[in-house]
Amino acid sequence: xxxxxxxxxxxxxxxxxxxxxxxxxxxxxxxxxxxxxxxxxxxxxxxxxxxxxxxxxxxxxxxxxxxxxxxxxxxxxxxxxxxxxxxxxxxxxxxxxxxxxxxxxxxxxxxxxxxxxxxxxxxxxxxxxxxxxxxxxxxxxxxxxxxxxxxxxxxxxxxxxxxxxxxxxxxxxxxxxxxxxxxxxxxxxxxxxxxxxxxxxxxxxxxxxxxxxxxxxxxxxxxxxxxxxxxxxxxxxxxxxxxxxxxxxxxxxxxxxxxxxxxxxxxxxxxxxxxxxxxxxxxxxxxxxxxxxxxxxxxxxxxxxxxxxxxxxxxxxxxxxxxxxxxxxxxxxxxxxxxxxxxxxxxxxxxxxxxxxxxxxxxxxx
Amino acid sequence: xxxxxxxxxxxxxxxxxxxxxxxxxxxxxxxxxxxxxxxxxxxxxxxxxxxxxxxxxxxxxxxxxxxxxxxxxxxxxxxxxxxxxxxxxxxxxxxxxxxxxxxxxxxxxxxxxxxxxxxxxxxxxxxxxxxxxxxxxxxxxxxxxxxxxxxxxxxxxxxxxxxxxxxxxxxxxxxxxxxxxxxxxxxxxxxxxxxxxxxxxxxxxxxxxxxxxxxxxxxxxxxxxxxxxxxxxxxxxxxxxxxxxxxxxxxxxxxxxxxxxxxxxxxxxxxxxxxxxxxxxxxxxxxxxxxxxxxxxxxxxxxxxxxxxxxxxxxxxxxxxxxxxxxxxxxxxxxxxxxxxxxxxxxxxxxxxxxxxxxxxxxxxxxxxxxxxxxxxxxxxxxxxxxxxxxxxxxxxxxxxxxxxxxxxxxxxxxxxxxxxxxxxxxxxxxxxxxxxxxxxxxxxxxxxxxxxxxxxxxxxxxxxxxxxxxxxxxxxxxxxx
Numbered sequence: 001x002x003x004x005x006x007x008x009x010x011x012x013x014x015x016x017x018x019x020x021x022x023x024x025x026x027x028x029x030x031x032x033x034x035x036x037x038x039x040x041x042x043x044x045x046x047x048x049x050x051x052x053x054x055x056x057x058x059x060x061x062x063x064x065x066x067x068x069x070x071x072x073x074x075x076x077x078x079x080x081x082x083x084x085x086x087x088x089x090x091x092x093x094x095x096x097x098x099x100x101x102x103x104x105x106x107x108x109x110x111x112x113x114x115x116x117x118x119x120x121x122x123x124x125x126x127x128x129x130x131x132x133x134x135x136x137x138x139x140x141x142x143x144x145x146x147x148x149x150x151x152x153x154x155x156x157x158x159x160x161x162x163x164x165x166x167x168x169x170x171x172x173x174x175x176x177x178x179x180x181x182x183x184x185x186x187x188x189x190x191x192x193x194x195x196x197x198x199x200x201x202x203x204x205x206x207x208x209x210x211x212x213x214x215x216x217x218x219x220x221x222x223x224x225x226x227x228x229x230x231x232x233x234x235x236x237x238x239x240x241x242x243x244x245x246x247x248x249x250x251x252x253x254x255x256x257x258x259x260x261x262x263x264x265x266x267x268x269x270x271x272x273x274x275x276x277x278x279x280x281x282x283x284x285x286x287x288x289x290x291x292x293x294x295x296x297x298x299x300x301x302x303x304x305x306x307x308x309x310x311x312x313x314x315x316x317x318x319x320x321x322x323x324x325x326x327x328x329x330x331x332x333x334x335x336x337x338x339x340x341x342x343x344x345x346x347x348x349x350x351x352x353x354x355x356x357x358x359x360x361x362x363x364x365x366x
Numbered sequence: 367x368x369x370x371x372x373x374x375x376x377x378x379x380x381x382x383x384x385x386x387x388x389x390x391x392x393x394x395x396x397x398x399x400x401x402x403x404x405x406x407x408x409x410x411x412x413x414x415x416x417x418x419x420x421x422x423x424x425x426x427x428x429x430x431x432x433x434x435x436x437x438x439x440x441x442x443x444x445x446x447x448x449x450x451x452x453x454x455x456x457x458x459x460x461x462x463x464x465x466x467x468x469x470x471x472x473x474x475x476x477x478x479x480x481x482x483x484x485x486x487x488x489x490x491x492x493x494x495x496x497x498x499x500x501x502x503x504x505x506x507x508x509x510x511x512x513x514x515x516x517x518x519x520x521x522x523x524x525x526x527x528x529x530x531x532x533x534x535x536x537x538x539x540x541x542x543x544x545x546x547x548x549x550x551x552x553x554x555x556x557x558x559x560x561x562x563x564x565x566x567x568x569x570x571x572x573x574x575x576x577x578x579x580x581x582x583x584x585x586x587x588x589x590x591x592x593x594x595x596x597x598x599x600x601x602x603x604x605x606x607x608x609x610x611x612x613x614x615x616x617x618x619x620x621x622x623x624x625x626x627x628x629x630x631x632x633x634x635x636x637x638x639x640x641x642x643x644x645x646x647x648x649x650x651x652x653x654x655x656x657x658x659x660x661x662x663x664x665x666x667x668x669x670x671x672x673x674x675x676x677x678x679x680x681x682x683x684x685x686x687x688x689x690x691x692x693x694x695x696x697x698x699x700x701x702x703x704x705x706x707x708x709x710x711x712x713x714x715x716x717x718x719x720x721x722x723x724x725x726x727x728x729x730x731x732x733x734x735x736x737x738x739x740x741x742x743x744x745x746x747x748x749x750x751x752x753x754x755x756x757x758x759x760x761x762x763x764x765x766x767x768x769x770x771x772x773x774x775x776x777x778x779x780x781x782x783x784x785x786x787x788x789x790x791x792x793x794x795x796x797x798x799x800x801x802x803x804x805x806x807x808x809x810x811x812x813x814x815x816x817x818x819x820x821x822x823x824x825x826x827x828x829x830x831x832x833x834x835x836x837x838x839x840x841x842x843x844x845x846x847x848x
Contacts, residue, residue, distance in 0.1 A: 347499045
């Protein structure tokens, strides 16, 4: 572990960690849109009762259910690989938190249906406070899920002796000082992701308010920086060192550079008041650097928390899983289905029928 | 291989199997709706674009909305929930399954992605596209949904019939196991039936149609139930491919399994006869109330079928690899010598309630509590469904000792006891303590001579029973991989 991630690790461990990080990054992008998007909607509804939503709020309202589907679907892959990488810790944390952990399922279902309810005509006919209350449900359910994941993650890296003690208390709530700041780093970091995807959506539609989006993104960056400072102040030396140790240091630098690049990109958009490809690409490159860098740092912190002995004891388990066949069949179907997804997008773009009288050109809303 | 012990949660009066079964049934039903619904939409799109059915196009939009709201939300989340619930019930089982099949699960995930993208694209933009493009999107959605069934079906059916994998350890022998094909075909037909019945409920709910249009749509939707004629043959094929002992459970060997099997068969038969004779042959109309009752019967059939699928694996969760209580067959002999309770890192939660022996909790009761948790609690409760004190009521202490020691001989769907004679004696004492209302005092451990004699008798019974399960092996033995 004296070399940058994933080099220096045994091949099976490096391989599964890499696949885990790549799939987690995809999940994080969707998740960020949903987390910040539901927050955005909640604020918009609280301010207007949903009567005079901005164009951005309308886009978010239209797309968040799909993005939540995407987040859930994209979340399946990292959920699969985390079970190979850290089986005992992950399962034990699930079991210790028991009903509290399982509650994320009904809570997410409620939040999901609330998102569809926001798009319904029924809600438009209700009083403002009803619409505002419904708009709060998605952010509450997503925030609860995020909190539970962080709680689960932190418990999973505690030592087995602590698990035994925790089990005997019958508690289903675990907390430690770093939990909230850590959660806030992710939550505030989701705002620039939302701003960027939203900017691309507006770019595609040919509308949007560049300055407003830039302000949203930069406020997210500043909040993330403040949360990171709070996180730094409450974590132990082992966690702090994990960021600058050889395993994660290049990624920490990349994540920091990404923040600067994002800030530059958004500044450029703000001052030019334009959403064009060149400016959006700069922010996109910055965001990708930050998300990938922070995801690797997150793993480095986990590995540091486990300690070398416990982490190395997992290597034979990874090697055993690595010996199972099926990888090439996965690659073949991954390529096939990626191609088919591309074909679906092509169909939607290029196989439209000519408009007829009385056609509603808008998309179907649920 | 050393056993990995996980914390065990108390589900109170509920059997853990009921938790996973309840969620599983609900998930399977919604998943079947998603798969069959895609096929139904393809069929209706074809009817609409070829001018064969005028109301089909209008109906599709409403149907699609329900499909999205039910399958894409509840179906997707209960699917993830199945993983979480499996971890709660048996982390060792799901861990082994993940180790063996993670790449096949990853393949299934690629189809989830295609399913979501194609499904949403067809739903949101379908009305803006050419008919051919919309049909293509729906076909891709259906293909992806069915392929997700294809992959998960192979993984789940492996648990009952690992087949040639036991010798070869080839993932393809595991996947294309003896019950793979009958199970896949049966589920495909079940998916068509669920989609068709839901369509009939919705046709009757939609205010946009007159009676004539409803009749036409019902008639069209009923055609998707025509393959039900094949269900009896597929059912017989599946049963024939099951291991002989599992077959015995549903043929009267286990009253619960037989009852559930009869519910599944009976409910399927009622729906099938109604569909084939009433709807297709006599072209009867079905109103909303009848369609709803048929839907509930289909749900009952799904529930019965899933209960049986989970239950007939007993005493295993993965046949010949892992017992229901997460102990491997090859660990039993060693555990008879060493036991598990000494190495369990998780304390007994109700230790404070135990009578004291000196300053400490009564040692036999404490060990008995741990043994119950480790070996019994996955299927039995202490005072609810399938309670162990209830099942052993009326047995005297020696009967308990002998029956626990020869568990697999007493009831062939039980695994062999996997502990030391002292652990077995402790379990007997613990069950009696519970049965007697958890008294505050409990006799001190018998003097060393009496206790030692008991342990000798228990050892003798354990040796007589052996460490092997009682079931009749059907296929290749598992020696190769042990």
